[in-house]
Amino acid sequence: MEESIIKFNEQFSFEAEIENAEYLKDFDHIILCGMGGSHLAADLIKTIKPGIDIYVHKDYGLPPYEEDFLARGLLIACSYSGNTEETLSFFDEAYKRDLHLGVITTGGKLLEKADLNNVPYIKIPNSGIQPRQADGYLALAILRFLGDEEAIATLNLLEEKINPESFKEVAEEIAIQLNGKIPIIYSSNRNLHIAYNWKITFNETAKVPSFYNVFPELNHNEMQGFGQDVFNNTFVVIFLVDENDDSRVKRRMEITKEIYKEKGVPFLDVHLEKVSREEQVFSAIILADWAALSLAKKQDIDPENVPTIEDFKKRLASN
Numbered sequence: 001m002e003e004s005i006i007k008f009n010e011q012f013s014f015e016a017e018i019e020n021a022e023y024l025k026d027f028d029h030i031i032l033c034g035m036g037g038s039h040l041a042a043d044l045i046k047t048i049k050p051g052i053d054i055y056v057h058k059d060y061g062l063p064p065y066e067e068d069f070l071a072r073g074l075l076i077a078c079s080y081s082g083n084t085e086e087t088l089s090f091f092d093e094a095y096k097r098d099l100h101l102g103v104i105t106t107g108g109k110l111l112e113k114a115d116l117n118n119v120p121y122i123k124i125p126n127s128g129i130q131p132r133q134a135d136g137y138l139a140l141a142i143l144r145f146l147g148d149e150e151a152i153a154t155l156n157l158l159e160e161k162i163n164p165e166s167f168k169e170v171a172e173e174i175a176i177q178l179n180g181k182i183p184i185i186y187s188s189n190r191n192l193h194i195a196y197n198w199k200i201t202f203n204e205t206a207k208v209p210s211f212y213n214v215f216p217e218l219n220h221n222e223m224q225g226f227g228q229d230v231f232n233n234t235f236v237v238i239f240l241v242d243e244n245d246d247s248r249v250k251r252r253m254e255i256t257k258e259i260y261k262e263k264g265v266p267f268l269d270v271h272l273e274k275v276s277r278e279e280q281v282f283s284a285i286i287l288a289d290w291a292a293l294s295l296a297k298k299q300d301i302d303p304e305n306v307p308t309i310e311d312f313k314k315r316l317a318s319n
Contacts, residue, residue, distance in 0.1 A: 001130075001133075001205070001289075001293055001303045001304050002293060004127075004128075004129045004130075004133050005133070005164055005286060005289045005290060005293065006164050006165055007164075008133065008136060008162075008164050008282075008286055008289070009136075009158060009159050009160075009161075009162045009163070009164055010159060011134070011135075011136025011137050011140075012136050012140070012155050012156055012157075012158045012159040012162075013156065013159050014124070014125065014136065014137050014140050014141075016122050016124070016137075016140045016141045016143075016144035016152075017122065017144075018102075018120050018121070018122055018144060018145065019114075019115075019120065019121050019122070019123065020114070020115075020118050020119060020120045020121060021120055023118050023119065023120050024074075024102070024120045024145075025100055027072065027073055027074035027100055028053065028072040028073060029053035029054070029055065029072065029073045029074070030042075030053065030054045030055070030073060030074050030075075030076055030142070030145065030146065031054075031055045031057060031063065031065070031070070031073045031074070031075045031076070032054060032055070032056055032057065032075075032076040032078055032142070033056075033057040033058070033059075033075070033076070033077050033078065033086070033087050033090035033091075034056065034057075034058070034078035034079065034084075034087060035058055035079070035084050035086050035087060036084075036131055036132065036200075037080060037130065037131030037132035037133070037134065037135075037200075038078045038079050038080050038084065038087070038131050038138070039056050039058060039078065040132060040135055040138070040193075040197055040200075041134075041135045041136075041137075041138030041139040041141075041142060042054050042056050042078070042138075042142055043056065043193035043196065043197070044135060044139060044193055044194075044197070044281055044282070044285070045139055045142055045143065045151075046193065047190075047191070047192070047193045047194065047277075047281055048151075048277050048278055048281055049151065050190075052146075054142070055073075057090065058086075059086060060085075060086050060089045060090070061089050061090060061093045062075075062090060062093050062094060062097075062099075070094075070097075070099055071099060071100075073099075073100065074100050074101075074102050074145060075090070075094045075099050075100060075101050075102070076101075076102040076103065076104060076142070076145060077090050077091040077094070077101065077102070077103050077104075077105075077110055078103075078104040078105070078138065078141075078142075079104075079105050079108065079110050080105065080106055080124075080131035080134055080138075081105070081106065081107075081108050081131070082105040082106060082107045082108020082109055082110035082111050082112075083108040083109050083110070084110075085316075087110065088109060088110060088113075091103070091110060091113055091114075092113075095113075095117060095119075101114075101119045101120070102119065102120045102121065102122075102145055103119055103120070103121035103122070104121070104122050104124060104138060104141045104142065104145075105121070105123065105124070106123065106124055106125070106126035107123070107126060111123065120145075122141040122144060122145070124137040124138065124141055125137060130204070130304065130306075132200060132201060132204055132205075133289065135282070135285060136155070136158075136282070139155060140152060140155060143155070154276075154278050155278060158278060158279060158282060161275075161279055162279060162282060162283060162286070164286050164290075167283065167286050167287045167290050168290050170287065170290075171287055171289075171290030171291040171293075171294055172290075172291075172294050174238070174268065174270065174287075174291040174294075175291050175292075175294035175295040175298060176298075177236055177266070177268050178202075178206075178208075178236050178291070178295055179295065179298050179299075181233075181234065181235060181236040181266070182208060182209050182210065182211070182234055182235045182236070183198075183199075183202050183208065183210045183211075183235070183236055183237075183238055184210070184211045184212065184213070184235050184236070184237045184238065185198045185199055185210070185211070185212040185213075185237075185238045185240060186212070186213055186214070186215065186218065186237055186238065186239050186240065186253070186256075187212070187214055187215070187239075187240040187242070188214060188215050188240075188242060188245040188246065188249045189214050189215070189217075190242065190244070190245060190246075191214075191240050191242055191245075191272070191284075192214050194240060194272075194281060194284045194285070195212040195213075195214065195240055196212055197284075197285055197288060198210070198212065198238070198240075198284075198288040199211060199212040201285075201288040201289060201291075201292045202288075202291075202292050202295070204292075204306050204309075205289070205292035205293055205295075205296055205303045206292040206293075206295040206296045206299070206301075206303070207296065207299070207301050208295070215249045215252050215253060215256075216248075216249060216252055218256075219252055219256065223256060223259065223260075226260065226263055226265050227263050229264065232263060232264045232265050232266075233264070233266070235265065235266070236266045236267065236268065237260060237265060237266070237267040237268075238267070238268055238270055239253055239257065239267060239268070239269050239270065240270055240272060240284070241253070241269050241270065241271045241272065242272045242280075243272075243274060270287070272284055
């Protein structure tokens with residue numbers, strides 16, 4: 001896994017090409033179905049370009065939208081493996097209803113269906129990494145379907161701008177503070193998808209429970225849950241600090257830290273990079289990868305594989 005983190009920036013040189021492009025029609029928005037790591041890139045694009053018309057579906061079949069809304073969209077079935085059953089059901093239902101489909105995958109059944117039925121698709125590299133580590137490839141593929149050449153060019157520049165190894169030392173310091181604890185990641189709404197990405201990275205790589213929440217909502221509920229000594233030392237709260245957050249959110253963060261300090265709740269600040277939004281977002285993702293990897297090493301566990309998830313899939317398939 002360490003090598004895949006070090007080489008993450010190389011993903012931004014990927015030239016996504018749409019196969020069966022002649023069947024691509026005009027659309028007003030994208031509805032992307034993806035599970036686990038396969039929808040993270042869409043979330044990050046929404047973080048970089050707030051208000052962009054991308055709707056993420058994480059379930060079986062089609063989302064409960066009006067028929068006209070579905071008909072005016074490009075429905076992208078996105079599965080890194082190409083064998084995710086929820087995403088395959090999304091593809092099948094959309095194809096049955098003659099909706100405008102697209103596919104992003106490395107292969108599997110999904111690629112077979114796209115190829116057989118003349119569905120536009122982008123095949124991303126299968127370099128042996130976990131889906132949660134393929135955000136660069138997937139983001140470029142989504143932007144290619146959007147036809148956003150400017151955004152693609154901006155991401156291409158990140159290959160030279162981001163040095164993944166530069167985050168390793170800070171990540172090690174974070175892991176030291178997290179060892180034996182349950183991480184809770186707090187951010188502004190602006191950085192919601194970054195916080196969620198950190199949560200799932202700790203789940204899958206470090207094999208620890210992890211949770212996230214956002215300001216200002218958490219001040220109306222979650223913070224009240226702390227105060228009993230039996231819970232306080234179980235968690236470490238990570239505040240994702242962004243100089244571009246609303247000043248009122250910054251004030252809420254500071255007061256929350258004051259209260260948590262008084263209650264004996266451990267916390268630490270992680271300052272997001274003061275760079276372009278694109279570089280900031282992907283740098284934060286790399287930092288999480290390093291921190292989770294370091295934590296996994298401290299616990300002497302395999303950071304790469306996800307045996308509980310694979311066991312679940314086998315049990316599901318046998319029923």
